[in-house]
Amino acid sequence: MQFLSTRGGQPAPSAAHAIARGLAPDGGLYVPETFPRISRETRLKMAGENYARRALTVLSALMETFPEKDLREAVDAAYASFPEGNAAPLVRLDDELSVLELWHGPTCAFKDVALQLLPHLLRLSKREAGIREETLILTATSGDTGKAALEGFRDAEGVRILVYYPAEGVSFLQKLQMMTQEGENVGVFGVEGVFDDAQTGVKRIFSDPDTAERLKKEEISLSSANSINFGRLAPQVVYYFSAWCDLYSRGEIGPDETIDFVVPTGNFGDILAGEYARRMGLPVGRLVCASNRNNVLTDFFRTGTYQAVRPFYTTSSPSMDILVSSNLERLLFEAAGRDGNRVASWMKSLSEHGSYTPEPDVMQALRCGLAADWAGEEETREAIRDAFVRAHYVMDPHTAVGYSVFRKDRTHARRTVLVSTASPYKFLSDVLPALTGKAVEGDDPFVWMKELETLSGLAAPASLAELAGKERRFTEVIRKEDMKNSVFGFLGLS
Numbered sequence: 243m244q245f246l247s248t249r250g251g252q253p254a255p256s257a258a259h260a261i262a263r264g265l266a267p268d269g270g271l272y273v274p275e276t277f278p279r280i281s282r283e284t285r286l287k288m289a290g291e292n293y294a295r296r297a298l299t300v301l302s303a304l305m306e307t308f309p310e311k312d313l314r315e316a317v318d319a320a321y322a323s324f325p326e327g328n329a330a331p332l333v334r335l336d337d338e339l340s341v342l343e344l345w346h347g348p349t350c351a352f353k354d355v356a357l358q359l360l361p362h363l364l365r366l367s368k369r370e371a372g373i374r375e376e377t378l379i380l381t382a383t384s385g386d387t388g389k390a391a392l393e394g395f396r397d398a399e400g401v402r403i404l405v406y407y408p409a410e411g412v413s414f415l416q417k418l419q420m421m422t423q424e425g426e427n428v429g430v431f432g433v434e435g436v437f438d439d440a441q442t443g444v445k446r447i448f449s450d451p452d453t454a455e456r457l458k459k460e461e462i463s464l465s466s467a468n469s470i471n472f473g474r475l476a477p478q479v480v481y482y483f484s485a486w487c488d489l490y491s492r493g494e495i496g497p498d499e500t501i502d503f504v505v506p507t508g509n510f511g512d513i514l515a516g517e518y519a520r521r522m523g524l525p526v527g528r529l530v531c532a533s534n535r536n537n538v539l540t541d542f543f544r545t546g547t548y549q550a551v552r553p554f555y556t557t558s559s560p561s562m563d564i565l566v567s568s569n570l571e572r573l574l575f576e577a578a579g580r581d582g583n584r585v586a587s588w589m590k591s592l593s594e595h596g597s598y599t600p601e602p603d604v605m606q607a608l609r610c611g612l613a614a615d616w617a618g619e620e621e622t623r624e625a626i627r628d629a630f631v632r633a634h635y636v637m638d639p640h641t642a643v644g645y646s647v648f649r650k651d652r653t654h655a656r657r658t659v660l661v662s663t664a665s666p667y668k669f670l671s672d673v674l675p676a677l678t679g680k681a682v683e684g685d686d687p688f689v690w691m692k693e694l695e696t697l698s699g700l701a702a703p704a705s706l707a708e709l710a711g712k713e714r715r716f717t718e719v720i721r722k723e724d725m726k727n728s729v730f731g732f733l734g735l736s
């Protein structure tokens with residue numbers, strides 16, 4: 243099966259080429275030429291299987307290019323790093339709502355579900371596309387992606403990975419997670435400044451002709467681990483099926499019953515995977531796009547204009563502090579009847595004027611099966627408290643944005659699954675005050691960890707608790723101007 247570019251340019255001949263390339267040469271994102279159907283019979287059979295087998299069914303339909311044996315090994319290896327091999331346990335809160343916990347992987351955020359598998363997919367893709375060059379992954383991170391990519395790619399064959407985090411822009415625990423990263427092929431630098439400084443620096447390296455030439459001589463090609471790669475999107479489709487299967491196998495829904503999902507959204511990758519699951523035949527009713535105070539998506543669905551020129555707010559859900567939602571482009575492509583020229587013109591308008599306004603028929607198609615709302619900071623705190631009081635359930639601020647949006651909407655016709663994207667232990671300085679009504683004391687997150695354990699009776703994830711005693715391998719903070727040199731230093735070429 244071919245993969246089309248959302249901007250209408252040359253298709254990629256297979257999923258392997260789409261994954262190895264990442265972005266299409268015309269700047270578009272790759273989408274499958276057709277959505278394979280998972281039949282009712284297969285779906286009901288999947289309900290009796292474990293997560294890895296469910297993943298194999300969905301992924302081999304989406305990426306038929308890989309031999310099933312290879313895909314099976316990849317999936318088994320990737321999901322062995324989750325407790326009992328389950329990347330998406332479903333927890334029932336009450337008669338209306340269940341929570342899909344996607345944060346039991348090595349870095350305690352949902353990015354693990356895709357980034358534990360991506361290195362395997364990249365390896366298979368390079369082999370199939372006949373690419374022998376070494377891959378250098380460069381990523382700027384606002385916290386979760388960088389660490390999840392480091393864990394996924396550590397000691398992966400034919401790959402080296404270098405991550406830049408903003409020295410002033412990540413939480414202490416997130417910083418510690420990166421400083422203590424293990425693996426022989428990894429590098430981490432703090433960059434003076436905020437996320438945008440690190441991000442701009444990485445983009446500059448990607449477009450620097452001198453860097454390109456020197457890397458080419460060394461037979462190294464640059465790649466990024468961000469969520470526009472189809473290899474990150476595909477693994478996310480699986481957990482929508484898995485949530486439905488769990489509800490069905492527990493007798494909470496019937497064999498043809500439709501369910502809703504509420505998804506805390508930033509770059510639109512997570513919720514888009516839900517839309518892909520629907521197109522593959524999963525009975526999905528509404529997908530609810532939940533944003534924080536950076537509510538550009540809510541405004542877009544309401545007004546019909548995507549307006550990226552607006553104030554930027556730093557919130558307690560930093561992984562959703564995004565003004566340009568890259569993966570929305572894939573949904574626009576579908577809503578525009580797969581007319582890449584129209585998508586290209588909107589993206590041109592976005593880069594030139596910071597906004598675009600699709601025609602009313604496109605907006606109507608976009609709104610079909612999708613709802614959008616947002617929660618402010620106070621509402622997010624209240625939601626964390628409310629879930630604890632009502633159900634003795636502790637959620638992180640990202641998940642709480644989704645919970646708040648769910649509670650505000652009183653029209654629940656169907657059984658709903660709230661997609662939970664991070665462990666509350668990753669965001670202690672926001673979660674604890676929301677629960678206790680008091681500011682946290684001191685500045686030691688390991689003391690706060692104990693406090694939340696006492697309060698909730700829920701043990702802190704071992705991977706976070708162990709950080710205190712781990713060797714800090716990467717402590718260097720560099721200036722933005724020195725990022726390019728750091729690449730060559732890391733490669734031993736300077």
Ligand SMILES: *Cc1c(COP(=O)(O)O)cnc(C)c1O
Pocket residue numbers: 351352353386387469506507508509510511512513561562640663664
């Ligand atoms: C990345 C992330 C999100 C947003 O997911 P998108 O796919 O970018 O919409 C939400 N919550 C957490 C904790 C994340 O790390």
